[in-house]
Amino acid sequence: MMNIKDIIKTNKLEKLVLEGTFGIEKEGIRVDDNQKLALTDHPELLGDRSYHPYIQTDFSEAQLELVTPPEQSLKETFKWLNALNDVVQRSVESDEYIWPFSMPACLPETEQIPIIRVRDQKEVEYREKLAEKYGKKKQLISGIHYNFSFSEQFVKSIFEHQREHDSIKEVKNELHLKLTRNFLRYQWILTYLYGAAPFAHHSFFEQAKEEIPLTKPVRSVRNSSMGYHNSTDVIVRYDEVAHYVNDIEQLVAEGTLSEEREFYGAARLRGNAKKIDQLNHTGIEYVEFRLFDLNPYSKLGITNEQARFIHLFSILMIWIEDSKAKEAIKEGTEKNEQTASEDPFAKSAYYQEGMELLQEMQAIASELKVESEYFEVIDQAIAALEDPSQTLAARLTQQIDSVDQYLKVGRKLGTQYKQEAKGKPYLLNGFEGMEMSSQLLLFDALQKGITVEVLDENDQFLKLQYKSHEEYVKNANMTAKDTYISHWIMENKTVTKKILKSKGFNVPDGEEFQSLEEATAAYYKFKNRSVVVKPKSTNYGLGISIFKNSPQEEDFKEALEIAFKEDTAILVEKFATGTEYRFFILDGKVKAVLHRVPANVKGDGRQTVRELIEQKNMDPLRGTNHRAPLEKIKFGNVEALTLKEQGYTFDSVPESGEIVYLRENSNISTGGDSIDYTDKMHSSYKELASRMAVPLGVKVTGIDLIIPDYTKPSTPEDPGYTVIEANFNPAMHMHAFVTEGKGRRLTRDILEMLFPELY
Amino acid sequence: MMNIKDIIKTNKLEKLVLEGTFGIEKEGIRVDDNQKLALTDHPELLGDRSYHPYIQTDFSEAQLELVTPPEQSLKETFKWLNALNDVVQRSVESDEYIWPFSMPACLPETEQIPIIRVRDQKEVEYREKLAEKYGKKKQLISGIHYNFSFSEQFVKSIFEHQREHDSIKEVKNELHLKLTRNFLRYQWILTYLYGAAPFAHHSFFEQAKEEIPLTKPVRSVRNSSMGYHNSTDVIVRYDEVAHYVNDIEQLVAEGTLSEEREFYGAARLRGNAKKIDQLNHTGIEYVEFRLFDLNPYSKLGITNEQARFIHLFSILMIWIEDSKAKEAIKEGTEKNEQTASEDPFAKSAYYQEGMELLQEMQAIASELKVESEYFEVIDQAIAALEDPSQTLAARLTQQIDSVDQYLKVGRKLGTQYKQEAKGKPYLLNGFEGMEMSSQLLLFDALQKGITVEVLDENDQFLKLQYKSHEEYVKNANMTAKDTYISHWIMENKTVTKKILKSKGFNVPDGEEFQSLEEATAAYYKFKNRSVVVKPKSTNYGLGISIFKNSPQEEDFKEALEIAFKEDTAILVEKFATGTEYRFFILDGKVKAVLHRVPANVKGDGRQTVRELIEQKNMDPLRGTNHRAPLEKIKFGNVEALTLKEQGYTFDSVPESGEIVYLRENSNISTGGDSIDYTDKMHSSYKELASRMAVPLGVKVTGIDLIIPDYTKPSTPEDPGYTVIEANFNPAMHMHAFVTEGKGRRLTRDILEMLFPELY
Structure with missing residues (x-):
């Protein structure tokens, strides 16, 4: 032996x-x-x-x-x-x-x-x-x-x-x-x-x-x-x-x-x-x-x-x-x-x-x-x-x-x-290192009995299998159902706009510039309009300047310089006024509509802003560092400044029912609220958003529309919207757990798209 | 008036x-x-x-x-x-x-x-x-x-x-x-x-x-x-x-x-x-x-x-x-x-x-x-x-x-x-700022009468149209025919290998490591083998170490450190010996096979190395800075050193028929030759390469195989190949104009894939 x-x-x-x-x-x-x-x-x-x-x-x-x-x-x-x-x-x-x-x-x-x-x-x-x-x-x-x-x-x-x-x-x-x-x-x-x-x-x-x-x-x-x-x-x-x-x-x-x-x-x-x-x-x-x-x-x-x-x-x-x-x-x-x-x-x-x-x-x-x-x-x-x-x-x-x-x-x-x-229904123990949407998808797949192999955890790469039917998924909604080119179309804002415009959708007029010189020379085109100056491809709100009224030449030039710091190409576009909504499209259907509101608290005539924030932050849906669907509101300088502009400090006691903002930007990552509008949004905009996915050739996308009045139908004469962006790999967890309204379990829809035979 | x-x-x-x-x-x-x-x-x-x-x-x-x-x-x-x-x-x-x-x-x-x-x-x-x-x-x-x-x-x-x-x-x-x-x-x-x-x-x-x-x-x-x-x-x-x-x-x-x-x-x-x-x-x-x-x-x-x-x-x-x-x-x-x-x-x-x-x-x-x-x-x-x-x-x-x-x-x-x-048949005047493959595709499209719109020249983004049939193309072969996920599969070497391995293809055994500590601890697994240590995702040959025999522990650790300088994850793989061939696959068929040879000249017993280089560089297919399908051989330090190792200088006169190398690496970008093997390659490898595209779910890919003897058929017992990489957006111009053999006009094949009704 x-x-x-x-x-x-x-x-x-x-x-x-x-x-x-x-x-x-x-x-x-x-x-x-x-x-x-x-x-x-x-x-x-x-x-x-x-x-x-x-x-x-x-x-x-x-x-x-x-x-x-x-x-x-x-x-x-x-x-x-x-x-x-x-x-x-x-x-x-x-x-x-x-x-x-x-x-x-x-x-x-x-x-x-x-x-x-x-x-x-x-x-x-x-x-x-x-x-x-x-x-x-x-x-x-x-x-x-x-x-x-x-x-x-x-x-x-x-x-x-x-x-x-x-x-x-x-x-x-x-x-x-x-x-x-x-x-x-x-x-x-x-x-x-x-x-x-x-x-x-x-x-x-x-x-x-x-x-x-x-x-x-x-x-x-x-x-x-x-x-x-x-x-x-x-x-x-x-x-x-x-x-x-x-x-x-x-x-x-x-x-x-x-x-x-x-x-x-x-x-x-x-x-x-x-x-x-x-x-x-x-x-x-x-x-x-x-x-x-x-x-x-x-x-x-x-x-x-x-x-x-x-x-x-x-x-x-x-x-x-x-x-x-x-x-x-x-x-x-x-x-x-x-x-x-x-x-x-x-x-x-x-x-x-x-x-x-x-x-x-x-x-x-x-x-x-x-x-x-x-x-x-x-x-x-x-x-x-x-x-x-x-x-x-x-x-x-x-x-x-x-x-x-x-x-x-x-x-x-x-x-x-x-x-x-x-x-913490948004976390899946064992896989809490993965992105939230991937955790939700993994949960849904395990629940349904789809065989899962985590091919690369850091890369959010999954293999899903039911019998001999195999599907690969990255970042929870990047799949074989979408085409290679649709990704690149959406990554290029100019191309996205050109395509949507050619199909008759209302995109903000604008132009792309490759050099500061060229852009400065084009001032005459924008001097009498409200415009946004932004880098062509960065996506995090950096380098963006908004002129709600006709920009002065010097300010315009400064905005161009700021934008060119972020990218080698910039866009100057007509500024669209209204409220921004994210339409989540899957396979030609609007599955969710979301509006994001800057971080805020609602007064009760009794508690201070600080106490109201602490109370709001108790919500188990609020966390830190993107480990929860919503972020806790911070007690930082920006928040203090925002309060100051409204004549408040953290120790003020707002009246009952009064909304006090802690931020101007509506990002969830800075404590913003998310409000589901899927059922409230007028159907004409949902119809439009779902039709936009067709020329982009995309199954899963998040389309951002600016809509001044979501209850008023869009008509050919008065479209009532401007489409400002189409996003590949749109976030899904933010629709699943919302501050107000009904959560939308989009990861389940993704699985249904991939494995229709199981649903 | x-x-x-x-x-x-x-x-x-x-x-x-x-x-x-x-x-x-x-x-x-x-x-x-x-x-x-x-x-x-x-x-x-x-x-x-x-x-x-x-x-x-x-x-x-x-x-x-x-x-x-x-x-x-x-x-x-x-x-x-x-x-x-x-x-x-x-x-x-x-x-x-x-x-x-x-x-x-x-x-x-x-x-x-x-x-x-x-x-x-x-x-x-x-x-x-x-x-x-x-x-x-x-x-x-x-x-x-x-x-x-x-x-x-x-x-x-x-x-x-x-x-x-x-x-x-x-x-x-x-x-x-x-x-x-x-x-x-x-x-x-x-x-x-x-x-x-x-x-x-x-x-x-x-x-x-x-x-x-x-x-x-x-x-x-x-x-x-x-x-x-x-x-x-x-x-x-x-x-x-x-x-x-x-x-x-x-x-x-x-x-x-x-x-x-x-x-x-x-x-x-x-x-x-x-x-x-x-x-x-x-x-x-x-x-x-x-x-x-x-x-x-x-x-x-x-x-x-x-x-x-x-x-x-x-x-x-x-x-x-x-x-x-x-x-x-x-x-x-x-x-x-x-x-x-x-x-x-x-x-x-x-x-x-x-x-x-x-x-x-x-x-x-x-x-x-x-x-x-x-x-x-x-x-x-x-x-x-x-x-x-x-x-x-x-x-x-x-x-x-x-x-x-x-x-x-x-x-x-x-x-x-x-x-x-x-x-200069590889250039299209007016669009010579675009990548060479895009110029070739544009040429072929214009020749055939496909309507072309250059949506974004810097981004190599084209819209092609025939009647109501529209197609978008980026970088000459990124299209709607390929899926979103196949791109990400190929971008992730570990995922590519896992998938190919699961379908029975011969990939080099190996392991991925996220930390130097973890990789160092795994030395015992590789100490008795010939291995390659490489960064997981960079693609330009940087940070790669090859041990043709069992690595010493210290050398192994140094190789790990070098690789980790390039990426946050590294791979340690079995080293495959043989010659590398690029198989260009389109829609399940091998359309071209290419082998690249380090920069070299062939002696004539009369001219010096310098003269031979100058003569070879006269070829209109050779240019500088990637503006031609082949690059001129340089008279640099690396070239001088490579000559010295062979006992030569630029002024030596090699014998007639003698091949003298100027480089050890076979990159085209450093003056290498390209040799077409499409017809010479044994059909069994072409069959294998085209089958590999299936689990990757990809229509257009460049698959790199190491093959010791391209004339000997692959058999289940002795596969005779190792697949080392699958590439998205594989270069096409290098197949079109080759140093030796027949050029392959792959851009025309791309158009045929997109518009079968025209061919």
Whole structure:
């Protein structure tokens, strides 16, 4: 047998052994306001379980299962788990929440427990059979599955430095079999540390009505004989892949198991196909460890620290010696059951073995030069082994001393996790580094069950997939539905204007200049008009001068100089008076109209401006540095000056109903308000804006119109608007969460455009 | 009547009166090698006359007509005229050229002169009728038509400051009628100055075989009674638009003219429709002046200076007093014919009137503060009025004293203009400021007869149109045929690689890093491989380090630091060995394959390296600063160093056949050679490259493959290639003009993709 530890050390594979592919599955049941199992359907918002890659149901209609995609680091895995948790928490009915414990809350009579309601009748029948065999209630027990494999590169390196095996596949099998065998042998330590199901609600038990577990708490009801296990005659071998396959196939053939997937061992070998005999051909892809209780103190059911411990534990399992004997595993399983049934405050029966393993783990951590966080979790484990009261089971037992308390704590934690997820609906945990619109789109895609790959997080680059239909999206609305040239048309203000003008739309008259000399010479054209002087391509309001009346020659020249500081070309345009509205166009339809108002507060005759601002800034939609759809109003110089011009200071008390402005510019980024006008805007302008997208050849655009009176229809004689800009990649989050009016979930419209077959 | 001069002065319209819309039409006949009228068809390369907006034929199949689109300045008009001249000169058969004189070269017998060969039978019949009426030969006289109107803004300003007229249309009519009347009154001065048809070849005359004109040269045969005119009873009034329309309609009704367009007055009023009575409704759009002979000393038939003079002359015509009397125009016409028939060296019979007009013109030029070039042309005109030998007619008469000489000079100038246009086939005169690929595309579009609007010259933005089909093109191949997202996919090297890899293509293994720390920590992954370290997104070869063998840790770190100087993210990739080829893909097909070789010379055993370089640099395809498809090899330090490493200096004499390199890098921009491999490349790689475009979702891309042996087929077991990059907006000019092999005119393929209905 290969000495993996020596190969690693001799060939300096210390970094490689830390690499792996990770995945987490998390179950949890929906309960109603009274902590009773929810009898409602799986939330419709969560798409269709027949294809949903991330959010499924298992046995019961009420049992949600979150599945992270395979990732190359635990950090990535937790990003997904966080995001999926947000999606699920925000998708359950308002009077339901997700129960935080592995053992269920109040269960109804067995016959009332709903089996999954899916179209596939075979799936329903399979679960009916299980219900009959194991009892429906046991199947509501929830937990965490941890999926893992060592990296290809590590396996390859081991292969290159050993002599026993002829193929990478064999080495991979050998490595993961060893991992599994030792994992099963020493799994008790994980149950000791992380067992978190000290008792169950009395409604869980089919016969005995007395509250057995509460009077005698254990480390893990779920891992004890009271949990959901195969019958004791289901024993499979882990010495060779062929034996594992053969044993399970045999159990199915003789009828002990109804299907292969009914094998519930604490560890399963997984291939890349559903049928187990594929393992013989393709080898082990990864292993699945199923023994973890939900950690109710984490909204995800498992903490980062736990996962790091399990990762290092897995490395320990291939590092130390091993036994292929069936008995070793049997013994391990018994130790685990024994540990699960121990009093949470009792010292472990296997304390000595545990301490040796943890010390070895420390030694490995040093050799591998892992990050300090890893050492911390080992220290914590050692401390908990010394002092059982630090284990999860003990902590829960201390906190809960009655049925009432059990339900209360469950409710408190469950509703708290839901509230946390709903508090900032514009963020998607795990991906909060991305632009807000990308987070919203990602949320909507995950909710709908569209497969997402984040191709480049910094670049806001996503791949979306439904069956064989692939779409790429950048910055939430840059897609294959738009053409290359329409982007460049909109990037060039002169070209945009020329095109819109040629199609009869009302653009501000104007001219482009390449040099100060040329522009100065053209003064005669503008001297009797109201004009805007602006750089051709910068977009942030820099270098713009407005002359509402005929400009003096000197002022005009100064404005030109200011504009030329920002760009090599400038525009001089007729100034259009009126209010600016942003029309968001998608596929020929106006999906949202927004007006932005400069930062302001409304007086109540009682509070100072400062207090009014502080109050307004309490809105969870207001944040700082573009991390929220609206920005907090600042107490800066510009704000003070703006107040001064109105005869106020921060300490003035405006009259009731009076609007006091803190800014002249209407940007959201300086605390402005956003007001939805989608339904209020006269239809003639919406019609016009949507028609403008046609010559620009664009599906998704934000068109800015200046409209003096939005209630008055546009007519050919009196258009009543000027179009000043068409924007590619228009912001979407600002329409989703508005200060006033109805939010517009444009990211969902983008998905519908990309995947019409799903809507 | 409005006093236009006073209105201009009082209201400071001096700049506005200079504004206008300009257009030039230039006729010219194709002749063969022997100066005989070409009897061949209109060049097929010049598209279809049934829709061609710029290049037409008039009476004869051999008479080419260039028509510039209306432009807002003479500068723009001349850009177009230059470009159209390039197109036509490069499109005529190799044994033909364009005759530079207004009067034709050797004409065959009348019956052999071909009338236009077009499908429209009515057009042919119309010309047959004209042939009968005027004689075919007269219709081969060529000239320049000058189209002009004052700007809308100027007309509007005049309207606002006068009291006689109720509408802008009336003012516009009045202005242009005055211009026309005075123009006709004083046209003689233009014939005096620019008449350039002192004689005609004897074959031009139907009856008299003697060389009348050569024995007695005149200022302009074309403007004399020997030219192509309506019969003397064709007289129309220019006092009112209604009269003008009425008179021409009357002439058609009574049969004096067969169609309205048979009216050949030296000035025509033009509306926006073909039927003349539209003028009554829409008013005058512009006026057309038809009296100008081809200036044989200009390849365009007219110089910039002439056009400037005509422009100022037009302003003079509305500035000075005016007469509505029919007689005034009749007198002007007679003076013109008289002037045309004068001896080129004779003083003008109307010298005094001319001098007064030119002095008034000087005064106006001062008042309008026009650019100095305008003053120069007035000075030249005054000098020529004083000294007839400075007129075009006199200069020609001095140069030509025999029939033989006439044909020789015509041939010399005509072939010279053709050679000039063909010498740098990669440039399009007038648009030489644009990128080379845009110039090529523009050329191809103009040649084919696609309507082109240059929306933004600096931004390489074109609008192309055929009938109602519009397409926008930026940088010659960025179009609506490509999607928005494909651009961003290719801009992101990591995303490109992920996508290509997921579809089974052979990309270099590698990883992206966001920080030096993270990248340094990953050394263990690359220490035993040959790797390239490069910035993620910069494209110019900066910050790239190559380790052909396992990198030392220190060197690796240094390479990382170098790369991070160029970008915030870097890539470390497996280094692929082999030769790099650029595959240009269009619509799923490989249209060109190119390999670039470092700057080099081939020895001849006789010349020094310096001489060999100088010789190679003589190639007209080699230029400097990217203004030619290939760059001249430089005599710089890098070149000297590269020679030194091979044991050479610039003064060494390499052996015959020996290749000496001047550079290590293969960039064209440092003098490299380009070699076409389109036909040589093994088809399996072309097949692969074209398939790569599919997942990228791109129609036009340049894919770079590293291929060790281009003759050996790619197989699944041994792909034989690595794909290193996919480029959006790939260069096209470098494929069109190559050092070795066949050039590929990709711009034509782009047009075919955009307008399949035309090909």
